[in-house]
Amino acid sequence: RGCVNDVKVMKQTLETAFRFPPENITVLCDEDATAQRIRAAMDQLVDACQANDIVVFHYSGHGSRLAARGEKPTGYDESIMPSDSGRMNPAWPHQVQPCDIRDTDIQEWLSRLTQKTSNVTLIFDSCHSGSITRMQDDLEEGTRLRWIESDVVVEASSARVRMSDRRE
Numbered sequence: 001r002g003c004v005n006d007v008k009v010m011k012q013t014l015e016t017a018f019r020f021p022p023e024n025i026t027v028l029c030d031e032d033a034t035a036q037r038i039r040a041a042m043d044q045l046v047d048a049c050q051a052n053d054i055v056v057f058h059y060s061g062h063g064s065r066l067a068a069r070g071e072k073p074t075g076y077d078e079s080i081m082p083s084d085s086g087r088m089n090p091a092w093p094h095q096v097q098p099c100d101i102r103d104t105d106i107q108e109w110l111s112r113l114t115q116k117t118s119n120v121t122l123i124f125d126s127c128h129s130g131s132i133t134r135m136q137d138d139l140e141e142g143t144r145l146r147w148i149e150s151d152v153v154v155e156a157s158s159a160r161v162r163m164s165d166r167r168e
Helices: 002-016 035-048 103-113
Strands: 054-060 063-067 076-080 119-125
Touching (some): 002 119, 035 054, 076 103, 103 119
Antiparallel strands (some): 063 076
């Protein structure tokens, strides 16, 4: 529920605070967020994008790592997990191939998108999102990677709050 709520809040924010037309926003949640539909929406975005358009891509969901295709220093690809990832299936890895969307796939898509516009913001709220574009050591001109530092663990004694003081 948290990820779906994040998507709804992001949509509302884009429409109200940044005046994105609702018809220009594609939302895929739960069973609609399959690998095929996510990839199709990404491709449609590239096809529809015009020079100097402002693009925001937001993903809130599960992220993971898979054995890398080809040689990678870490041996892993970072990925986002669509609703049909298959890795939650008890038959995985023997009978189900994961259909995660790998960081290398996202980098290829981003390269096509930025040929049309450089006004692109990617927001990934998932585990292993880090540099989901694989550009950490080879930044393209005008590209900045930013992230939010992890929360500081608060000592249990200072974290005690009366129930009446808590927010819903």
